[in-house]
Amino acid sequence: MDSLADLDRRIAGCRACPRLVDWREEVARTKRAAFADETYWGRPVPGFGPQDAPLLIVGLAPAAHGGNRTGRMFTGDRSGDVLYQALYDIGLASQPTSVSADDGLELYGVRVTAPVHCAPPANKPTPGERDTCRPWLVQELRLLRPTLRAVVVLGAFGWQAALPAFAEAGWSVPRPRPAFAHGVRVPLDGLDLFGCFHVSQRNTFTGRLTPAMLRDVLRTAAGAAGLPLK
Ligand code: SF4
Numbered sequence: 001m002d003s004l005a006d007l008d009r010r011i012a013g014c015r016a017c018p019r020l021v022d023w024r025e026e027v028a029r030t031k032r033a034a035f036a037d038e039t040y041w042g043r044p045v046p047g048f049g050p051q052d053a054p055l056l057i058v059g060l061a062p063a064a065h066g067g068n069r070t071g072r073m074f075t076g077d078r079s080g081d082v083l084y085q086a087l088y089d090i091g092l093a094s095q096p097t098s099v100s101a102d103d104g105l106e107l108y109g110v111r112v113t114a115p116v117h118c119a120p121p122a123n124k125p126t127p128g129e130r131d132t133c134r135p136w137l138v139q140e141l142r143l144l145r146p147t148l149r150a151v152v153v154l155g156a157f158g159w160q161a162a163l164p165a166f167a168e169a170g171w172s173v174p175r176p177r178p179a180f181a182h183g184v185r186v187p188l189d190g191l192d193l194f195g196c197f198h199v200s201q202r203n204t205f206t207g208r209l210t211p212a213m214l215r216d217v218l219r220t221a222a223g224a225a226g227l228p229l230k
Contacts, residue, residue, distance in 0.1 A: 058162050
């Protein structure tokens, strides 16, 4: 089986979803004015973090001018500002900001990934694109399995995508499938799955998800994963 580094390289070369390939490359060509002098990544964005992580965070998909620009999950956009600040606050990140793939950020015992690795138009992948991308998440889960103890899934889309991936990767997922809710905790065999509202601008600007709420879920999940906390 591949190492996680091999898997990440293979993901970065994927062209399986025609609509998303067109979109990510078009965005990379046309750019946002504020980033006009940057070279966008414009490819699938692999997971980020150590290959022996006990804690995994599963989002939705890279943002057009965030991960699709910088090549790193949740990097270069507001959602990432919120997520990495919270990870830093509880001692799981080396710095509170994540602005570019070479900014020196290190994660401690936590990896960040997404069920869809390419930026979708309007941040909305289709169910077909979600299903096409699932094998990548299944392979990532299998590679992480020896150390993985807790997972935080950000938002209902990620939850719906993650549960079948866990089942396919060999975990026993209850039937009927547990519903997504903020703060929900579902024990799978040897692993605790947590739901958390997504760190989207819509949720954080409106106060639906506050920094304290995010820190609470991350802290509980990190505790379940056996990670030392600040
Ligand atoms: S979304 Fe996933 S399956 Fe589709 S092209 Fe991107 S990496 Fe490949």
